[in-house]
Amino acid sequence: MLSATELGAPRSGLTPLLYRVVARRSDTADVTTLWLESLDGSRLSFRSGQFNMLSAFGVGEIAVSISASPCDSGPLRHTVRDVGSVSHALCSSDVGDVIGVRGPFGTDWGVTGNATPNDTVIVAGGIGLAPLRGAVEELVAARREGAGQVFVLVGAREPDQLVFLDDLAVWEKAGAVVLSTVDRSAPGWSGHVGLVTTLLSNAGFDAHHCRVLICGPEVMMRFTARALIDLGVDPASIWVSLERNMQCGLGWCGHCQLGPLLLCRDGPVVGYLEASVLMNERER
Ligand SMILES: Cc1cc2nc3c(=O)[nH]c(=O)nc-3n(C[C@H](O)[C@H](O)[C@H](O)COP(=O)(O)OP(=O)(O)OC[C@H]3O[C@@H](n4cnc5c(N)ncnc54)[C@H](O)[C@@H]3O)c2cc1C
Ligand code: FES
Incomplete structure (x- = not known):
């Protein structure tokens, strides 16, 4: 199958790429890890702490952190807790099912290439x-x-x-x-x-x-x-x-606003000095 990019179509940050579930594991009664490979064979480049928007087609799309390591050469990996409709659909995915992936988005833990003796x-x-x-x-x-x-x-x-x-x-x-x-x-x-x-x-x-x-x-x-x-x-x-409801993931819609931050862009990883004054703010 040709990807949208191979077909010459411009890929918007809002268009999910199709990924197949190649393995799954029940970690606890309500937590499932999914291993994913893109249908077009492309590999996602990301940094630890970033997240993707995962879509369960026909149900919806949610933010989920990448639980793979940038050092891994294997499939992409996400770990999902079943708390509502979309996370339930993702946790219920079987090997062979196709889900949508947009990303990666957001800030990271800052450990990549940043070895310290401390x-x-x-x-x-x-x-x-x-x-x-x-x-x-x-x-x-x-x-x-x-x-x-x-x-x-x-x-x-x-x-x-x-x-x-x-x-x-x-x-x-x-x-x-x-x-x-x-x-x-x-x-x-x-x-x-x-x-x-x-x-x-x-x-x-x-x-x-x-x-x-x-x-x-x-x-x-x-x-x-x-x-x-x-x-x-x-x-x-x-x-x-920090987690807040995400929609676009691109800093456009404002759903993830927390004080002066848009958490899809300026987070999720935030320094504690900045986060401590914001963490009490209620979600919009
Ligand atoms: C940057 C980021 C990274 C995330 N990483 C992960 C991850 O790695 N694994 C994972 O399982 N989840 C993660 N989440 C949370 C995940 O996005 C929510 O659990 C999801 O949006 C719930 O959607 P739903 O349709 O399944 O449930 P809904 O029907 O929307 O909600 C069901 C219940 O879950 C609560 N809920 C909704 N959103 C959140 C949230 N963000 N945090 C806590 N409770 C929430 C609601 O208040 C409600 O009580 C992340 C969220 C963000 C913003
Ligand atoms: S999710 Fe749209 S601005 Fe952050």
């Missing part, structure tokens, strides 16, 4: 690890070439809501410090119990010389950032990923 601390709540997964992969790879230590701290409400357990094991084996916790224990769980903030003080990172990347519910990001600042982390070294 520690990098990743703090994720629940599916918040999806937008961070590519960054961790990049940081773990850079660590092999002498970059600073990588700390991955993950929290979930209950043990069966922890995602990417296979990746956590691989990152730990590769030398990262990986700590996980749950808000509520369950039979079979012998790990840490408590909010993700309770992992911070004993994790072992150098609070005075580190950068921190946080993704999760806004309340979790606020409390985590404040706890880090209390430990001595420079607020200018903390980054968060």
Whole structure:
């Protein structure tokens, strides 16, 4: 099949490319990872932390972070939580189904080609690890070439809501410090119990010389950032990923406005100093 570009048609940023689901995995009861390949054989170039607009045809289109790593040579990867009509349709996709992909959009975590001798601390709540997964992969790879230590701290409400357990094991084996916790224990769980903030003080990172990347519910990001600042982390070294309803993804429609920012263009990754004064604003 010829793509629109091959046919000579100008491709607008609003036109999705067609991708086929080549693999799927149920991560938890309501979270599914989809591996996608474009029908025209093209490969998407992106940076960790960016997102695509995914369409389930006949249902709608939503913003979903890229959970692949720019280092991956394999298919594109997205991890979706089933919370409503479009995410449900995407999570229900079978291998062989075709979905639409527009992107990539937005800012990134700033780790690509930015190896630092300082520690990098990743703090994720629940599916918040999806937008961070590519960054961790990049940081773990850079660590092999002498970059600073990588700390991955993950929290979930209950043990069966922890995602990417296979990746956590691989990152730990590769030398990262990986700590996980749950808000509520369950039979079979012998790990840490408590909010993700309770992992911070004993994790072992150098609070005075580190950068921190946080993704999760806004309340979790606020409390985590404040706890880090209390430990001595420079607020200018903390980054968060913000979510608001997206429509165009191109800075045209204004749906994703948060204060002076259009989050599809100026986010989702925003420095904590800027984000902290905006995070209390209600979504339009
Ligand atoms: C930049 C960005 C990256 C994102 N990355 C991911 C991702 O990697 N994986 C993923 O599963 N989701 C991600 N989301 C959230 C995803 O876009 C929403 O869950 C989705 O829009 C819900 O649409 P729906 O039609 O399924 O549900 P709807 O019917 O629109 O909503 C169902 C319920 O979900 C709530 N909801 C809607 N939008 C959001 C939102 N943005 N955040 C939290 N709750 C919401 C609604 O208030 C409602 O209660 C991201 C959002 C943004 C802006
Ligand atoms: S989604 Fe349209 S301006 Fe951001």
